[in-house]
Amino acid sequence: xxxxxxxxxxxxxxxxxxxxxxxxxxxxxxxxxxxxxxxxxxxxxxxxxxxxxxxxxxxxxxxxxxxxxxxxxxxxxxxxxxxxxxxxxxxxxxxxxxxxxxxxxxxxxxxxxxxxxxxxxxxxxxxxxxxxxxxxxxxxxxxxxxxxxxxxxxxxxxxxxxxxxxxxxxxxxxxxxxxxxxxxxxxxxxxxxxxxxxxxxxxxxxxxxxxxxxxxxxxxxxxxxxxxxxxxxxxxxxxxxxxxxxxxxxxxxxxxxxxxxxxxxxxxxxxxxxxxxxxxxxxxxxxxxxxxxxxxxxxxxxxxxxxxxxxxxxxxxxxxxxxxxxxxxxxxxxxxxxxxxxxxxxxxxxxxxxxxxxxxxxxxxxxxxxxxxxxxxxxxxxxxxxxxxxxxxxxxxxxxxxxxxxxxxxxxxxxxxxxxxxxxxxxxxxxxxxxxxxxxxxxxxxxxxxxxxxxxxxxxxxxxxxxxxxxxxxxxxxxxxxxxxxxxxxxxxxxxxxxxxxxxxxxxxxxxxxxxxxxxxxxxxxxxxxxxxxxxxxxxxxxxxxxxxxxxxxxxxxxxxxxxxxxxxxxxxxxxxxxxxxxxxxxxxxxxxxxxxxxxxxxxxxxxxxxxxxxxxxxxxxxxxxxxxxxxxxxxxxxxxxxxxxxxxxxxxxxxxxxxxxxxxxxxxxxxxxxxxxxxxxxxxxxxxxxxxxxxxxxxxxxxxxxxxxxxxxxxxxxxxxxxxxxxxxxxxxxxxxxxxxxxxxxxxxxxxxxxxxxxxxxxxxxxxxxxxxxxxxxxxxxxxxxxxxxxxxxxxxxxxxxxxxxxxxxxxxxxxxxxxxxxxxxxxxxxxxxxxxxxxxxxxxxxxxxxxxxxxxxxxxxxxxxxxxxxxxxxxxxxxxxxxxxxxxxxxxxxxxxxxxxxxxxxxxxx
Numbered sequence: 088x089x090x091x092x093x094x095x096x097x098x099x100x101x102x103x104x105x106x107x108x109x110x111x112x113x114x115x116x117x118x119x120x121x122x123x124x125x126x127x128x129x130x131x132x133x134x135x136x137x138x139x140x141x142x143x144x145x146x147x148x149x150x151x152x153x154x155x156x157x158x159x160x161x162x163x164x165x166x167x168x169x170x171x172x173x174x175x176x177x178x179x180x181x182x183x184x185x186x187x188x189x190x191x192x193x194x195x196x197x198x199x200x201x202x203x204x205x206x207x208x209x210x211x212x213x214x215x216x217x218x219x220x221x222x223x224x225x226x227x228x229x230x231x232x233x234x235x236x237x238x239x240x241x242x243x244x245x246x247x248x249x250x251x252x253x254x255x256x257x258x259x260x261x262x263x264x265x266x267x268x269x270x271x272x273x274x275x276x277x278x279x280x281x282x283x284x285x286x287x288x289x290x291x292x293x294x295x296x297x298x299x300x301x302x303x304x305x306x307x308x309x310x311x312x313x314x315x316x317x318x319x320x321x322x323x324x325x326x327x328x329x330x331x332x333x334x335x336x337x338x339x340x341x342x343x344x345x346x347x348x349x350x351x352x353x354x355x356x357x358x359x360x361x362x363x364x365x366x367x368x369x370x371x372x373x374x375x376x377x378x379x380x381x382x383x384x385x386x387x388x389x390x391x392x393x394x395x396x397x398x399x400x401x402x403x404x405x406x407x408x409x410x411x412x413x414x415x416x417x418x419x420x421x422x423x424x425x426x427x428x429x430x431x432x433x434x435x436x437x438x439x440x441x442x443x444x445x446x447x448x449x450x451x452x453x454x455x456x457x458x459x460x461x462x463x464x465x466x467x468x469x470x471x472x473x474x475x476x477x478x479x480x481x482x483x484x485x486x487x488x489x490x491x492x493x494x495x496x497x498x499x500x501x502x503x504x505x506x507x508x509x510x511x512x513x514x515x516x517x518x519x520x521x522x523x524x525x526x527x528x529x530x531x532x533x534x535x536x537x538x539x540x541x542x543x544x545x546x547x548x549x550x551x552x553x554x555x556x557x558x559x560x561x562x563x564x565x566x567x568x569x570x571x572x573x574x575x576x577x578x579x580x581x582x583x584x585x586x587x588x589x590x591x592x593x594x595x596x597x598x599x600x601x602x603x604x605x606x607x608x609x610x611x612x613x614x615x616x617x618x619x620x621x622x623x624x625x626x627x628x629x630x631x632x633x634x635x636x637x638x639x640x641x642x643x644x645x646x647x648x649x650x651x652x653x654x655x656x657x658x659x660x661x662x663x664x665x666x667x668x669x670x671x672x673x674x675x676x677x678x679x680x681x682x683x684x685x686x687x688x689x690x691x692x693x694x695x696x697x698x699x700x701x702x703x704x705x706x707x708x709x710x711x712x713x714x715x716x717x718x719x720x721x722x723x724x725x726x727x728x729x730x731x732x733x734x735x736x737x738x739x740x741x742x743x744x745x746x747x748x749x750x751x752x753x754x755x756x757x758x759x760x761x762x763x764x765x766x767x768x769x770x771x772x773x774x775x776x777x778x779x780x781x782x783x784x785x786x787x788x789x790x791x792x793x794x795x796x797x798x799x800x801x802x803x804x805x806x807x808x809x810x811x812x813x814x815x816x817x818x819x820x821x822x823x824x825x826x827x828x829x830x831x832x833x834x835x836x837x838x839x840x841x842x843x844x845x846x847x848x849x850x851x852x853x854x855x856x857x858x859x860x861x862x863x864x865x866x867x868x869x870x871x872x873x874x875x876x877x878x879x880x881x882x883x884x885x886x887x888x889x890x891x892x893x894x895x896x897x898x899x900x901x902x903x904x905x906x907x908x909x910x911x912x913x914x915x916x917x918x919x920x921x922x923x924x925x926x927x928x929x930x931x932x933x934x935x936x937x938x939x940x941x942x943x944x945x946x947x948x949x950x951x952x953x954x955x956x957x958x959x960x961x962x963x964x965x966x967x968x969x970x971x972x973x974x975x976x977x978x979x980x981x982x983x984x985x986x987x988x989x990x991x992x993x994x995x996x997x998x999x
Contacts, residue, residue, distance in 0.1 A: 205224065206221070206224070207220055207224060209221065259502065259503030259504045260273045260274065260503050260504075261273070261274050261500065261503050261504070261505045261506075261507060262505075262506050262507070263480075263481055263484060263507045263509060264506070264507065264508045264509060265509065265511060265512065265513050266508075266509060266510050266511055266512050266555070266557065266733070267512070267513075268508070269513075271477065271480070271509065271511070271513075272473050272477050272481060274473065274481060274503075279377075279385075279386040279387050279390055280387060280389040280390050280393075281377050281387065281389075282377065282387070282388075282389045282400060283373065284369055284372060284373040284376075286389070286399070286400060286401050287373075287376055287388055287389075287400045287401065287403075288400065288401055288402065288403045288404070288408065290403060290404055290405040290408045291376075291388060291392075291400060291403040291407075291408035291411060291412070292372065292376070292408075293408070293444060293449040293450065294405065294408035294409045294411070294412040294440055294444060295333075295375075295376065295388075295408070295411075295412045295415065296333065296372075296447075296449075297412070297440055297443040297444045297447055297449060298409075298412040298413065298415065298416075298436075298440045298443065299333055299336070299412070299415060300331070300332045300333040300334075301443065301447045303332065303333045303334070303368065303372070304368055306332060306334075307360075307363060308332055308334030308335065308359050308360070308362070308363030308371075332359075333371065333372065333375050334359050334362060334363050334371050334375075335355060335359050336375060336379070337362070337371050337374050337375040337378065338355050338358050338359045338362055339355055340374075340375065340378035340379060341374055341378055376388045376400075377389075379415055380418065380497075380498035380501060380502075381394070381395075381411060381414045381415070381418055382394075382414055382418020382419070382421075382422045383395065383418070383422065383467060383468075384501055386498075386501055386502060388400045388403075388411060391411055391414065392407075392411065394464075394468070395407075395410070395411065395464035395465065396462070396464060396465060397465050405441070405444075405450060405454060405457075405458060406441075406457070406458040406460075406461075406462045407462045409437050409440040409441050409444070409458070410423075410433065410437050410461070410462055410464070412440055413433055413436040413437050413440055414433075416436065418497075419497065420432060421433045421436060423461075423463070423464065424464055424466075424467060433461075434461050437461060441455050441458055442455070467570075474564050474565070474566045475520070475563075475564040475566070476516055476520055476559065476560065476561060476564070478561070478564055478565045479559060479561030479562065479572045479574060480509060480511050480516070480559060480561075480731075482561075482572055483556070483559065483561075483572060483574070483575060483731050484507055484509050484731050484732050485497070485500055486575075487730060487731045487732050488500065488505075488507065488732055488735060488745075491732070491744055491745060492735075492742065492743075492744050492745075495742075504737055504738050505735065505736065505737050506734075506735070506736040506737075506739075507732055507734075507735055508732065508733050508734035508735070509731055509732055509733070510555035510556050510557060510730060510731050510732070510733055511556065511557060511558065511559070511731070512557040512558060514863070515548055515557050515558035515863055516557075516558045516559070518558070518859055518862035518863050519546055519548065519558045519559070519560045519809075519859050520560055521858075521862065522855050522856075522858035522859035522862065523544050523546070523560050523855055525858055526851065526854055526855050526858060527542075530841045530851065530854075531840070531841060536839075536842070538838070538839035538840050539840055539841065540815075541815045541816055541817050541818060541819075541835060542813065542814075542815055542837075542840060543562065543573055543576075543813065543814050543815060543816050544560060544562075544573060544811065544812070544813050544855065545560065545561065545562075545572075545573030545574045545575075545576050545578070545709070545710045545811075545812045545813075546558075546559065546560040546573075546574060546710050546809065546810060546811040546812070546855065546859075547559045547560070547574045547709070547710040547711040547713075547714045547809070547810055548714060548807055548808065548809040549711070549714040549715045549718050549729050549807075549808050549809075550718070550806070550807065550808075551718035551719075551721035551722040551725075551803065551805070551806065551807070551808055552718070552721075552722035552725050552727060552750055553727055553747070553750075554715065554718075554727030554728050554729050554730050554747070554748050554750075555729075555730060555731075555733070555747075556711060556729050556730065556731045557807075558809075559572075559574035559575075559710075559711070560573065560574060561573050561574045561575070568818075569818070571818075573710070573812075574709065574710050574711055575709045575710075575711055576709055576710075576812075577692060577707035577708075577709060578707055578796075578797045578812050578814050579704055579705060579706070579707055579792040579796055579797050580704040580706060580707065580708055580713060580790055580792075580797070580799055580812070581703065581704035581789075581790030581791050581792040581797060581798070581799050581848060582662045582664070582667075582703060582704055582788065582789060582790040582791065582848070583704060583713060583788045583789070583790035583799045583800075583801045583810075583848070584683075584701075584702060584703065584704035584706060584790070585659060585662070585667045585702060585703075585704075585788065586659070586717070586720070586762055586765075586766060586788055587679065587682050587683045587686060587688075587716070588667050588670055588671050588674065588679050588682075588702040589612070589655060589659065589667075589670070589762060589765070590682050590686070590754060590758060590762060591674045591678045591679045591681070591682035592609075592610050592655075592670055592673070592674045593609055593610060593611075593612075593758045593761070593762075593878060593879055594609065594682065594754060594755065594758055595607060595609070595674060595675075595678045595682070596608050596609045596610065596674075597610055597627070597670070597673040597674055597882055598627035598673055598674070598675055599627055599673045599882070599884075599885070600882050602880065608879075608880050608882050609878070609879045609880065610655075610879045610880060610881070610882040611877065611878055611879035611880060611881050611882075612654065612655045612656045612659075612761060612765050612878075612879075613654050613655070613656065613881050614654065614655055614879075614880075614881050614882045614883055614884075615652040615653060615654055615655075615881075615883040615884065615887045616652065616653065616655060616658060616665070616666035616669055616670060616883070616884045616887075617651070617652055617665060617666065617669065617884055617886065617887075618644070618650035618651065618652070618653045618657075618658060618663040618665050618666050619648075619649040619650060619651065619665065620643050620644045620646070620647050620648055620649065620650075620665070621641045621642070621643050622641060622642060622665045622669075623639055623640070623641055624640050624641065624642050624665075624668055624669055624672060624699065625669065625672065625885075626672050627672055627673050627675065629885075632672060632699060634699070640699055642664055642665045642668045642669075642699075642700075643664065643665075644663050644664045644665060645662065645664065645791065645847075650663060652883070652884070652886075652887045652888065653666065655670070655765075656765050656768060659765050659766070659768075659769050659773070659788070660765075660768055660769045660772060660773035660774070661773055661774065662769075662773070662774050662788075662789060664703055666884075667702040667703065668699060668700065668702055668703065669884060670702065671699075671701055671702035672699075673884070675696075676695070676696035676697055676698065676701055677696045679696070679701055679702065680693055680696045680701070683706070683716070685726065685753045686716040686719050686726060686753055686754075687712060687715045687716045687719070687726055687728060687729070687753075688706070688708045688712050688713075688716055689708065689712065692706055692707045692708045692709075692712070693706045693708075694706045703792075704790055704792060704799075705792075710810040710811065710812050711729055711810075712729070713799070713801050713810035713812075714729075714801065714803075714808045714809055714810040715727075715728075715729040715808070717787075717801050717802075717803050717808045717810070718803060718808035719753050719754060719759060720754075720759045720762050720763045720766065720786065720803070721763065721786070721803045721804070721805055721806075721808055721871075722750070722759070723756040723759050723760060723872070724752055724753055724754035724755055724756045724758065724759035725750040725751070725752060725753070726750065726751055726752075726753035726754075727748050727749070727750045727751075728748040730747070730748055732745055733745065733747065755878075757874060757875065757876050757878045758878055760871075760872060760873070760874040760875070761874045761878050763786045763871055764786075764871075764873065764874055766786035766787055766788055766802075767784060767785070767786045767871065769786075769787065769788055769789075770785045770786055770787040770788075770802060771785075774788075774789040774847070774848070774849040775787045775788065775789050775800065775802065775848075775849055775853055776849070777849060777850075777853040777854060777857055778802060778853060778856065778857050778860075780857055780861075781857060781860055781861060781865075783804070783864075783865040783869055783870075784804065784865070784869070784870055784871055785802050785803070785804060785860070786802060786803055786804075786871065787800060787801055787802025787803065787853075787856070788800070788801055788802075788848075789847060789848030789849040789852070789853060790848040791845075791846070791847045791848050794836050794838075795836045795837040795838045795845050795846050796814065796834060796836055796837070797812060797813065797814040797837070798812070798813045798814075798837060798846050798847055798848045798850065798851065798852050799811065799812045799813070799848045799852050800848045800849070800852035800853040800855075800856045802853075802856055802860075804860070804865050804866050804869075805865075805866065805867075805868050805869070805870070805871055805872075806865070806866030806867060806868070807860075807863065807866050809856060809859065809860070811852040811853075811855045811856050811859075812852065813837065813846070813851055813852050813855075814834065814835075814837065815834070815835035815836065815837060815840070816833065816834060816835065817833040817835055
């Protein structure tokens with residue numbers, strides 16, 4: 088081929104005409120520069136006779152479509168780049184404009200682009216396939232992860248060091264401090280004795296292995312399934328679980344804390360691997376048996392054998408060994424001497440362990456058959472040198488610590504190493520104990536008077552607006568054979584519960600009348616309620632309340648006679664029962680229970696909301712909780728949870744979660760101050776008048792339960808709230824029952840104690856309170872803040888006299904004449920002569936309140952000035968009968984002693 092023909096662009100040899108501007112192509116003159124895209128003209132603008140799909144130069148078109156026409160059309164629509172943009176694109180080595188974006192298109196001069204190290208998102212793919220990783224990428228990532236994990240595990244194993252086991256095995260002490268920082272007591276793991284494996288019977292060893300880890304002698308010390316299960320439980324917030332093997336549990340006991348955390352689990356895993364490789368199985372088993380907690384303050388099997396059977400570990404037989412092994416699952420649940428439920432659980436687990444020993448061939452069936460009778464442990468022996476109230480304060484502080492931080496178990500406290508700053512103030516603790524001791528010495532004569540035996544007192548003092556428990560009286564002390572902390576016990580509180588009913592009525596209103604806002608009317612303490620003895624009780628909808636016997640329920644007062652209609656202030660002053668049982672129905676039992684909980688009482692100690700006698704104290708809060716609840720009134724409505732530990736350190740490091748509780752608003756300040764004013768009147772002019780000996784203001788309430796089962800006084804000053812309860816428990820040693828348990832302590836009545844036919848809260852409990860407060864003083868401030876506003880509306884119970892209405896007077900006269908009958912509470916209900924649309928026609932079932940014919944009646948009771956405890960009625964003037972349309976959500980079921988379950992046929996619980 089000639090040079091001319093090779094270079095000629097015109098096959099005919101004709102001279103090529105000069106190029107002209109072509110509006111159909113983006114480059115008006117000449118060919119595109121290197122790196123700029125070429126545009127296919129297809130049939131438009133292409134060389135004459137060029138086949139479709141060829142550009143002007145005759146090369147195949149670079150368009151996205153298969154046809155030149157389509158490519159030309161698409162190319163013509165693209166914007167024309169500037170020369171600067173084309174140079175920039177050429178410098179980047181990008182391919183043609185039609186190439187894949189960000190892909191491995193042609194580089195500079197058409198060369199292939201550089202491959203990406205990780206081709207993701209995948210080039211050359213579209214749609215979801217672009218985001219689907221290739222098998223090469225998946226395999227590479229797996230290998231990288233696996234290799235990194237192996238390297239991390241190897242590095243962790245190399246870096247983890249096994250701590251010195253001698254340090255945690257040393258006996259340590261817990262140090263308890265008074266609130267002022269001075270030392271109160273030291274207790275340590277005194278009941279720990281280290282022994283060699285040869286000093287532990289083979290039967291005990293085999294029982295423990297069968298119960299805890301039957302593959303111990305052959306396994307690697309690690310249970311992967313158990314670890315995975317424990318990690319899952321912790322990650323999901325489920326129940327925490329310990330190590331699954333004896334080796335893991337040994338590592339946790341000796342080398343690590345008892346924390347249930349992922350970091351501790353990781354350390355446990357690596358240390359277990361090292362320990363299992365460095366120590367023999369005999370060494371591991373010896374360490375485990377010497378460091379495990381068995382309850383009764385015993386750490387180690389030697390101490391446990393002494394605590395439960397009074398023998399050395401070398402003398403433990405198969406039957407005893409199975410029982411001790413069962414305690415490792417948790418002595419609090421399996422110590423058979425703690426409760427009947429514990430006894431049942433332990434007997435079941437004891438049998439299972441023995442059967443497991445037969446299955447694992449460490450015990451023959453014949454030897455198993457010898458263990459027919461459960462080996463009952465000996466009586467509990469005190470394992471502390473502390474005496475008196477110190478014992479109870481330590482017990483209360485320990486209970487608070489384990490409740491506040493569940494990761495700190497009783498076993499951890501037994502191991503020692505803690506510094507515990509309590510809230511107890513020594514001067515107040517000593518004063519409270521002296522008050523009880525002085526009262527007992529002056530009043531009780533158990534040696535000569537049978538009724539004076541087994542008298543129990545529980546008391547506690549709490550700081551208002553703080554919650555600190557500054558003093559408790561738990562009993563005469565464990566050195567005198569008393570192990571129960573009376574300050575934290577559960578005893579019927581009687582009429583000391585009535586202020587909570589009043590608080591609910593003032594805060595939440597009564598269902599018998601609506602206020603201006605359409606909600607239950609919030610009542611004032613001047614609202615009048617019928618106080619006649621044996622009065623019929625009605626539900627909020629006007630129907631008769633029914634007792635447990637299916638008959639209309641009548642409530643009695645502690646004193647017989649008709650008191651008429653009295654204000655709630657007077658009813659509190661003389662502790663009349665009828666007004667507060669009726670008020671409880673008008674408010675609704677659910678609202679009363681909710682108020683008690685809001686003031687700090689625990690739900691599990693409260694009687695049911697449908698218990699008719701709920702307002703009379705058929706609940707069983709402790710003296711600590713009662714003092715705390717009354718402190719809300721002293722603190723102008725601020726409630727703070729009671730606490731006994733203000734600071735906790737472990738091996739010198741301060742532990743979290745033990746900051747002072749935050750106060751929260753439980754009552755409107757006006758409500759709290761008004762109730763304080765009412766309780767001041769009750770303490771000064773009513774059933775708590777014994778406190779007048781103090782010479783400074785006190786607010787408080789007495790409480791007496793049916794049949795004198797218990798008596799209470801709860802009182803407070805602006806700076807201190809104190810509750811004192813009294814009852815009788817027969818705590819003499821009991822004979823064991825066939826199942827190994829003993830009869831519970833028997834609750835006796837207080838009638839005859841100190842020579843009194845009946846014991847009321849205003850008697851001995853108020854006397855102990857007064858003796859105590861004389862020693863500690865009023866505190867600062869001395870006086871209460873009087874209410875600044877009048878709270879609520881006077882909402883009288885239906886049937887209260889209204890002299891402004893002639894019909895009401897007529898009704899009152901008719902009711903007064905009916906009051907002379909034998910069963911006045913069965914009288915036909917009286918109704919308002921002209922009730923408004925919002926009022927109900929609820930019957931009262933009692934006289935409407937005209938002065939009764941009782942001797943000694945006096946109209947002075949209209950002004951709450953009665954001095955004889957209610958021999959007169961509520962007066963002849965006042966508001967109209969109140970009503971309402973909202974039914975009570977609670978149902979009356981009768982009430983009386985022990986939560987209202989045994990009485991309620993026709994009469995109810997008494998209280999004062």
